[in-house]
Amino acid sequence: MDAANPRADQAARAANSRLVHDFGLLIKAATRLEQRIDTALRQECGIGHTMFEVLIRLCRDTDEQVSQRALADDLTLTSGGVTRLIDRMEEAGLARRVPSRADRRSVLVEPTDQGRAVFLRAVDVHARVVERYFVTPVPHDDYTRLTGSLHEIHRALRDGTD
Amino acid sequence: MDAANPRADQAARAANSRLVHDFGLLIKAATRLEQRIDTALRQECGIGHTMFEVLIRLCRDTDEQVSQRALADDLTLTSGGVTRLIDRMEEAGLARRVPSRADRRSVLVEPTDQGRAVFLRAVDVHARVVERYFVTPVPHDDYTRLTGSLHEIHRALRDGTD
DNA sequence: GCTCAGCAATTGATTGCTCAGTAATTGATC
DNA sequence: GATCAATTACTGAGCAATCAATTGCTGAGC
Numbered sequence: 237m238d239a240a241n242p243r244a245d246q247a248a249r250a251a252n253s254r255l256v257h258d259f260g261l262l263i264k265a266a267t268r269l270e271q272r273i274d275t276a277l278r279q280e281c282g283i284g285h286t287m288f289e290v291l292i293r294l295c296r297d298t299d300e301q302v303s304q305r306a307l308a309d310d311l312t313l314t315s316g317g318v319t320r321l322i323d324r325m326e327e328a329g330l331a332r333r334v335p336s337r338a339d340r341r342s343v344l345v346e347p348t349d350q351g352r353a354v355f356l357r358a359v360d361v362h363a364r365v366v367e368r369y370f371v372t373p374v375p376h377d378d379y380t381r382l383t384g385s386l387h388e389i390h391r392a393l394r395d396g397t398d
Numbered sequence: 399m400d401a402a403n404p405r406a407d408q409a410a411r412a413a414n415s416r417l418v419h420d421f422g423l424l425i426k427a428a429t430r431l432e433q434r435i436d437t438a439l440r441q442e443c444g445i446g447h448t449m450f451e452v453l454i455r456l457c458r459d460t461d462e463q464v465s466q467r468a469l470a471d472d473l474t475l476t477s478g479g480v481t482r483l484i485d486r487m488e489e490a491g492l493a494r495r496v497p498s499r500a501d502r503r504s505v506l507v508e509p510t511d512q513g514r515a516v517f518l519r520a521v522d523v524h525a526r527v528v529e530r531y532f533v534t535p536v537p538h539d540d541y542t543r544l545t546g547s548l549h550e551i552h553r554a555l556r557d558g559t560d
Numbered sequence: 561g562c563t564c565a566g567c568a569a570t571t572g573a574t575t576g577c578t579c580a581g582t583a584a585t586t587g588a589t590c
Numbered sequence: 591g592a593t594c595a596a597t598t599a600c601t602g603a604g605c606a607a608t609c610a611a612t613t614g615c616t617g618a619g620c
Contacts, residue, residue, distance in 0.1 A: 247457040247514040250521040261548045266428030268555045295409040341568040341615045352409045359412040373554040374547045385536045385544045386423045392535040393430045503585045503598040
């Protein structure tokens with residue numbers, strides 16, 4: 237068609253490059269995995285993946301609440317996004333806001349009893365999907381390296397400025 | 399606080415489990431990486447990461463257009479999402495719709511010359527970020543295993559029904 | 561002790577997706 | 591050939607995020 241177009245050839249070479257392909261694989265795998273988990277959680281527990289991630293952080297420590305700021309940082313969301321996310325979770329009876337005594341700008345969040353109950357059911361669903369599509373497909377001795385690599389990537393992103 | 403609550407303890411154990419942690423790492427790494435690339439592309443080329451992914455597929459083959467359906471499947475988007483995405487790309491002068499001669503339900507998409515030009519600039523930005531936060535942090539001989547594992551995960555997701 | 565730069569949360573406007581429903585087209589089956 | 595289930599793109603409505611602007615609070619420096 238436009239095979240005579242030199243820019244088209246150059247673009248084609250770039251589009252077929254190794255780097256582009258490999259990175260696409262990461263994004264696609266993560267996106268699809270997240271989508272699987274999201275629909276499974278929605279169907280079986282009535283919450284989406286984002287709320288599940290919040291519940292993980294709320295339940296992690298039995299005697300310490302989490303600030304909305306910390307949630308935003310950890311979930312890669314803006315503060316505005318977290319505000320409305322917690323709004324919905326309060327409305328659903330999964331979480332509760334508690335004013336911070338140490339810093340009155342800050343709002344702490346804790347899970348309700350129902351939130352913990354839903355979380356416990358959700359963890360099973362989550363484990364089933366993750367086991368099947370994340371753990372099983374990867375050869376056993378590659379798994380440790382995989383998580384190690386992810387850890388390094390994460391560290392680089394945290395430290396890198398630009 | 400509610401350390402005497404047995405459900406809280408159970409939830410805490412689940413929230414701190416290995417599986418939950420490892421999977422969270424994958425999602426977080428992918429999300430942050432995508433975000434870095436998105437903002438870099440926005441600032442330096444005026445397109446977001448999604449349009450970049452479209453351009454990859456449009457430029458890959460110099461003499462074959464891609465159907466919107468194929469784009470939707472490959473980008474993990476719904477057909478409605480792609481319709482509006484291509485609307486915006488046409489408006490921005492990056493892509494063009496071409497009716498399919500083989501199947502009149504189908505709409506093919508091809509890059510404009512400007513689309514290819516933007517793509518060529520974007521590839522450099524993309525390469526810079528991916529190199530820094532995806533390739534460099536991972537030990538060299540783990541990199542092949544990493545992409546191999548991602549490939550297996552992707553395959554499992556493609557074949558798995560539930 | 562006052563001031564002021566900086567941070568936490570909230571809110572209105574906007575973006576970009578999904579979902580559900582529709583119309584046109586296709587291809588397999590009778 | 592006619593019928594009909596499946597498939598493609600498109601559209602209105604709704605949702606969940608972002609961004610930008612605002613309010614209230616904090617803590618460092620004078």
